[in-house]
Every structure is written in structure tokens, then in C-alpha cells.
Amino acid sequence: EIVLTQxxxxxxxxxxxxxxxxxxxxxxxxxxxxxxxxxxTSPKLWIYETSKLASGVPNRFxxxxxxxxxxxxxxSMETEDAATYYCQxxxxxxxxxxxxxxxxxx
Amino acid sequence: xxxxxxxxxxxVQPGRSLKLSCAASGFTFSNYYMAWVRQAPKKxxxxxxxxxxxxxxxxxxxxxxxxxxISRDNAKSSLYLQMNSLKSEDTATYYCARLGHNxxxxxxxQGTLVTVSS
Numbered sequence: 489e490i491v492l493t494q495x496x497x498x499x500x501x502x503x504x505x506x507x508x509x510x511x512x513x514x515x516x517x518x519x520x521x522x523x524x525x526x527x528x529t530s531p532k533l534w535i536y537e538t539s540k541l542a543s544g545v546p547n548r549f550x551x552x553x554x555x556x557x558x559x560x561x562x563x564s565m566e567t568e569d570a571a572t573y574y575c576q577x578x579x580x581x582x583x584x585x586x587x588x589x590x591x592x593x594x
Numbered sequence: 595x596x597x598x599x600x601x602x603x604x605x606v607q608p609g610r611s612l613k614l615s616c617a618a619s620g621f622t623f624s625n626y627y628m629a630w631v632r633q634a635p636k637k638x639x640x641x642x643x644x645x646x647x648x649x650x651x652x653x654x655x656x657x658x659x660x661x662x663x664i665s666r667d668n669a670k671s672s673l674y675l676q677m678n679s680l681k682s683e684d685t686a687t688y689y690c691a692r693l694g695h696n697x698x699x700x701x702x703x704q705g706t707l708v709t710v711s712s
Contacts, residue, residue, distance in 0.1 A: 523639070531702055533701070536700070578696045582641060582655040586638075
């Protein structure tokens with residue numbers, strides 16, 4: 489099973505600040521997907537195949553990485569970006585998620 | 595517009611069974627792999643099951659293998675999850691999801707809560 493470790497677990501950012509969330513895999517994966525989950529709502533696909541933005545996702549978001557190290561970056565933090573972000577690998581079964589990074593607005 | 599609507603959740607005693615349903619609309623259901631993902635209260639996401647377009651192939655993590663069965667009815671655009679021998683650790687909100695590129699979960703339903711307790 490591929491274990492995904494996200495860091496930090498929780499963080500707070502000020503409006504306009506650049507934010508980087510990381511996800512490390514215990515074995516190499518081909519792609520990483522990212523989800524945004526706001527409080528009390530269903531998760532939404534946010535970034536797929538490492539760097540492709542899902543429909544409607546603002547272009548201040550970006551994704552990058554390869555092998556065992558991946559990241560999600562917000563170029564300039566906005567209030568609406570406060571949420572929990574999960575990474576997920578689809579390269580091998582069982583499909584696994586990271587434990588999430590809770591991003592708060594400062 | 596893609597819509598996934600789960601139903602069938604509720605309170606069930608340990609050791610009993612429950613069947614969840616997911617009604618899909620807004621896309622050609624038979625063209626897509628489908629899945630169930632769950633989230634225990636205040637916890638993270640856990641993949642539960644995947645089924646191929648025809649239903650001939652299914653995939654499960656060890657935590658539910660042998661107890662849960664995923665199935666589909668393409669004529670009714672519906673996905674199901676039969677859950678047997680339920681345990682307290684199965685308590686979670688269960689989401690129906692449509693799979694997309696490279697096993698990403700492209701669309702999610704609103705979820706249905708399953709509580710396993712005596």
C-alpha cells in the first residue's frame with residue numbers, strides 16, 4: 489500500500505500570502521490528485537494528474553511534482569481558499585489518500 | 595450537469611447489513627468506472643470500492659474486502675454498495691464518486707451517513 493504523508497497538518501495564511509502544501513508518497517507514483525473540502529461539504533477534485541486544474545479552479549492554484557514528492561501551491565491566498573486539502577494517488581490499488589492539510593485564513 | 599445522489603444510510607447495529615444506493619444523472623453512466631469513498635466523523639477520506647463500466651471487475655481495500663460488495667445497474671444509472679457484517683469502525687459518511695483520469699475521483703455526491711451502533 490502506498491502511504492501518502494501530507495505536511496503541514498494545519499497552517500494559517502494571510503490574504504495575499506503564497507502557500508505551499510506538500511504530499512510525499514512511500515513509493516513512486518505516476519500522478520497525484522488533489523481535493524478541496526470546505527467544512528460541511530463534499531470533497532471536490534481540485535487538481536488532477538499532478539498539475540491540471542479542475543474546471544472552475546482559479547489559476548492562482550498550481551500543482552507540481554514527480555516520483556514521491558508533490559505539491560499544491562496557492563500563489564496568493566484568498567479567504568475562500570480556507571479548506572482542507574487532500575492528496576490522492578491512483579497509480580496502484582489500494583487507492584489511498586493523504587490525511588489532509590487544514591488551511592486557515594489568518 | 596453531473597449529479598450523484600446517495601441514499602440508504604442510517605443507524606444499524608453491529609453485525610447487521612445495509613445497502614446504499616447512488617442515482618446518477620447528467621452523463622452516460624455506463625461509460626464510467628464508479629466508486630465509493632467514505633469519511634469517518636472528523637477524519638480523512640478512505641477509498642472503499644471501485645467497479646468497472648460493465649461491472650465485471652471490482653476492487654476493494656483489505657478493510658472491507660469480503661464484507662462489502664459494489665454493484666451497478668447501467669439500465670437504471672445506479673450504483674450500489676452492499677455492506678455486511680458491519681462494525682463500529684464502518685461509521686462514516688459514504689460518498690458515491692465518478693472516476694476520471696488516472697483513478698481520480700472527478701465528481702462526488704453529497705454523501706449518506708451510516709452509523710453502526712447498538
